[in-house]
Amino acid sequence: xxxxxxxxxxxxxxxxxxxxxxxxxxxxxxxxxxxxxxxxxxxxxxxxxxxxxxxxxxxxxxxxxxxxxxxxxxxxxxxxxxxxxxxxxxxxxxxxxxxxxxxxxxxxxxxxxxxxxxxxxxxxxxxxxxxxxxxxxxxxxxxxxxxxxxxxxxxxxxxxxxxxxxxxxxxxxxxxxxxxxxxxxxxxxxxxxxxxxxxxxxxxxxxxxxxxxxxxxxxxxxxxxxxxxxxxxxxxxxxxxxxxxxxxxxxxxxxxxxxxxxxxxxxxxxxxxxxxxxxxxxxxxxxxxxxxxxxxxxxxxxxxxxxxxxxxxxxxxxxxxxxxxxxxxxxxxxxxxxxxxxxxxxxxxxxxxx
Numbered sequence: 519x520x521x522x523x524x525x526x527x528x529x530x531x532x533x534x535x536x537x538x539x540x541x542x543x544x545x546x547x548x549x550x551x552x553x554x555x556x557x558x559x560x561x562x563x564x565x566x567x568x569x570x571x572x573x574x575x576x577x578x579x580x581x582x583x584x585x586x587x588x589x590x591x592x593x594x595x596x597x598x599x600x601x602x603x604x605x606x607x608x609x610x611x612x613x614x615x616x617x618x619x620x621x622x623x624x625x626x627x628x629x630x631x632x633x634x635x636x637x638x639x640x641x642x643x644x645x646x647x648x649x650x651x652x653x654x655x656x657x658x659x660x661x662x663x664x665x666x667x668x669x670x671x672x673x674x675x676x677x678x679x680x681x682x683x684x685x686x687x688x689x690x691x692x693x694x695x696x697x698x699x700x701x702x703x704x705x706x707x708x709x710x711x712x713x714x715x716x717x718x719x720x721x722x723x724x725x726x727x728x729x730x731x732x733x734x735x736x737x738x739x740x741x742x743x744x745x746x747x748x749x750x751x752x753x754x755x756x757x758x759x760x761x762x763x764x765x766x767x768x769x770x771x772x773x774x775x776x777x778x779x780x781x782x783x784x785x786x787x788x789x790x791x792x793x794x795x796x797x798x799x800x801x802x803x804x805x806x807x808x809x810x811x812x813x814x815x816x817x818x819x820x821x822x823x824x825x826x827x828x829x830x831x832x833x834x835x836x837x838x839x840x841x842x843x844x845x846x847x848x849x850x851x852x853x854x855x856x857x858x859x860x861x862x863x864x865x866x867x868x869x870x871x872x
Contacts, residue, residue: 616664820859
């Protein structure tokens, strides 16, 4: 029996990657693989990301959802918001399950058991799965170069189980596993794992990129680049969590832009052909980290020295991308030029009014 060649989809890129989320873009596809009616929180960053991602991928898409917020909140009572095939897998088997789906479709197409082009296969894993519990299986799928896109929707915590710290929780972030107190006033003492760079360094043949819900066109283009890439691709996306971050519900997109503008979430791409990072994406503004921190109750306990430490971290990220720092950001890294955030008690009281 003759072997049938696997035909892959080629998705066009959109214009204006630096465009804000509140601008109308007539090029956006009309398809809605992620439909209304989901049960996530108001302002949920992962659900915003899910809609953008699936919209960019189109209707010929298969979604894989390891255990996490977007599984727990969206698959109860025999009802889901997914308008394309979606499958749940265990939190630790994100990569192996997705690799199996990709391998099965390639085999079925070659044997003539599946007609049409190879579907876009996307795994949507939270940072608990992608950075911690399922890290090994995802690394295996990338290493074996299965034709799929693995996404880490990064809300920087274990959210659906009650806001526990993950390896992606930022320094100073208050969670139920990292509360502030007299002995550890800053709450979480460790900086987040540099997950996307780990994936690029360890799997240089893969397309790897970072994105944020604050820049939807850039996000959707990177989804399409990852799907157009023949082989494995990895995308880490900043997706704020209203429940864990403690902020006003309408500010999700604002946070998605501020985190980039203050340097805490660098936006870049890894080019597997050139074996080099592309830092050409630039936010239109550069801001001190305090403008991002002050909108969130999880940072309400921080002292000036903690804010200065985060500013130093952000400044190093800018330098890594080859960006010259303005004097204002250099001064903001000195605790003498800063003031404390509200106390944890004041932050909690404010949170009750949101």
